[in-house]
Each structure stands twice: as structure tokens, then as C-alpha cells.
Amino acid sequence: MTSSCSIPGLNVARSRFPEPEQDLPAEEGERRVVLAGGCFWCVEAVLIAMDGVTRVESGYAGGLPETANYDAVCTGTTGHAEVVSVHYDPARVSFGALLRVFFSVAHDPTQLNRQGNDRGTQYRSAVFYETAEQKRVVESYIRQLDDARVYSDPVVTSLEPLEAFYPAEGHHQNFAARNPHQPYIMAVAAPKVEKLIDGFGDRLKPEYTGVDSSSGDNIA
Numbered sequence: 001m002t003s004s005c006s007i008p009g010l011n012v013a014r015s016r017f018p019e020p021e022q023d024l025p026a027e028e029g030e031r032r033v034v035l036a037g038g039c040f041w042c043v044e045a046v047l048i049a050m051d052g053v054t055r056v057e058s059g060y061a062g063g064l065p066e067t068a069n070y071d072a073v074c075t076g077t078t079g080h081a082e083v084v085s086v087h088y089d090p091a092r093v094s095f096g097a098l099l100r101v102f103f104s105v106a107h108d109p110t111q112l113n114r115q116g117n118d119r120g121t122q123y124r125s126a127v128f129y130e131t132a133e134q135k136r137v138v139e140s141y142i143r144q145l146d147d148a149r150v151y152s153d154p155v156v157t158s159l160e161p162l163e164a165f166y167p168a169e170g171h172h173q174n175f176a177a178r179n180p181h182q183p184y185i186m187a188v189a190a191p192k193v194e195k196l197i198d199g200f201g202d203r204l205k206p207e208y209t210g211v212d213s214s215s216g217d218n219i220a
Helices: 040-047 095-106 132-147 183-203
Strands: 031-037 053-061 081-088 125-129 158-161 210-212 217-219
Touching: 031 040, 031 095, 040 053, 040 081, 040 095, 040 183, 081 095, 081 125, 095 132, 095 183, 125 132, 132 158
Parallel strands: 125 158
Antiparallel strands: 031 081, 031 125, 053 081, 210 217
């Protein structure tokens, strides 16, 4: 992962991002969505801060189990994407609300097989759906964003059935919180979390107060 990333989506105001016209029902019990948006460190750092998200796990999806490891996936030849498995309480945060933050803050969905200087199919924008209902809602929201011309370029996020989720190595889990001074985290993840705080402060966990932009530290 390189230390420079230009994310046009970070400059898009929340008001320009519509609420999804379709959503999943607020059923009881924990639910999951598996998302790919470039470096999993950064996507995890954004989504873990959202109220109603109970757990985020970094990992790999889209390839075979024998090559589901960081060194192999980084070659860009295994078919995997770096993903996060987002567990959430639908009574507190909806599937649509997670999609709205994913498409507006967590990554730039108009970049094909890359995010900034991170290039390769392992950095593709994708939603790995587990149900037909998840697929339907995501398809609807992508059409909605394109029809509204929220971005100047079309959304290229792929929808792929989730065959398996492979957890990443332990040192990749909760990476941003454990390594706030790491250059990539300071340059790429921290500005995304700052944008989340500025635009979606009402969606944050109550104990989450912000990011110190001078150091990249998460402040709780």
C-alpha cells in the first residue's frame, strides 16, 4: 500500500448524497455486509466509527482459500479483493446508511481496480452480497447515484456473490486504531475519518469524538 491517495469523493458534501430509495428492513439480530473499497485499513477505520456497527473484520474475498493471504493477494493475481466484514445492528443503523457512508466517504467508487496510488484488482470497489435483497438494494443505490450525477464519472462498483470470507492476518485487524502514526494511516485513513465526523457526526458512536488532524490519532 502506498502513502498517497486522492479521493474525490471526500470533497462531495453529504447533502449531495441522497438517502437510498430502497433499504433492508430493520430486523432483529446482527447482520453483515462485506465491502471492498481499496485498502482495508481505511475502510475499517471509517465504518468501525459508525453507531450500530458492532464489529469490523478485515479480510479477503473473491478468490481461493489457498491464496487468501496478504503476500499473495498483493500480487493482484489471485482474484481476491481486500474487504471488510461489517457486522451491524439493523435496529440502530440500516444497510442503506452503511452504503451511503461507504459510497461517499470510505472510498471513491468511480476508480476502476484502484484507489489513488493503490492499483490492482485487489483494490477494486465491490459489494460482496449474501442475499438477493442485498444485491437489489445496492443496484438501486448505484443507479440512484449515477442518475443524480453525484460523481462526474459513473460508479464502477461491482456486485459479486460472496462465496467465502477469509479473515486477514492478525496484525491487519483494527490497524488504524493501533497504528495512528503510521504514514499511510495519517495520509489516507485519518482524512476519511475526519470527513465522516464532519459530514455524519450524528451517525457516530456516542464515545467517538474525532481525529486529531495534526497527529492522525483517534481520540475517544
